Amino acid sequence: MKAFLVALLAAVLCAQQASSLFCYICDNEHSNWNCMKTYKCEDHEKYCTTTYSTVGIGNDVGHRITKKCSADCPETNVNFGMAAYSTKCCKTSLCNFSGANSIRINYTVVLLGILGSLICVLRVGL
Template identity: 75%
Template sequence: MKAFLIALLVAVLCAKQASSMFCYVCENEHSNWNCLKTYKCEDNEKFCLTTYSSAGLGKDMGHRITKKCSADCPETNVNFGVAAYSTKCCSTSLCNFSGANSIKMSYTMMFLGVVASLICVIKAGL
């Protein structure tokens, strides 16, 4: 009986752990409420990836959210003022619940835009 229990213990400890990573998935949705479908990731996919993009000004601002499983984690954060693109990764099941990825303001780009506008106004003689 002891030999059987020891063999069972060794088998359990040596067994390969199955992937049980789940992520929320959606493609180019306008709202995070449309991104609550769950999906079991493949064994090589170790991250949940959320991509958030926006473009436009004021009331014409459009937002898109994409969520999926991913084998790598390409975190990106680009903001041009009128267009922005951001990706965020996490590595636990269903960790990509929020669609509010942080797209940080690029104060350098905003400053350059203001300076360029002032130069145009001065050149035009207004």
């Protein structure tokens, strides 16, 4: 009986823990409220990702959110002033709840672009 218990204990300690990752999912939504559907990720998918993109300036800014499971962690943060794209990832279940990523409009870049365009137009004489 002792041998059986020792063998059972060894089997339990050596067994690989089965963990299921759950993520919020959505595709190209305007609002984070549309991204509340949960999904059980495949075994090879170890990350929950949130991709947030924005295009425009002032009140004419358009936002898009995509959430999904991912096998890798493609973290990006690109900001072109009037357009920005950011992907964040995390490794625990339902960790991609928030739709707010670290995209910030860089008004200095926007101002320099407008100023450069204005100078070009004035030099050409249009």
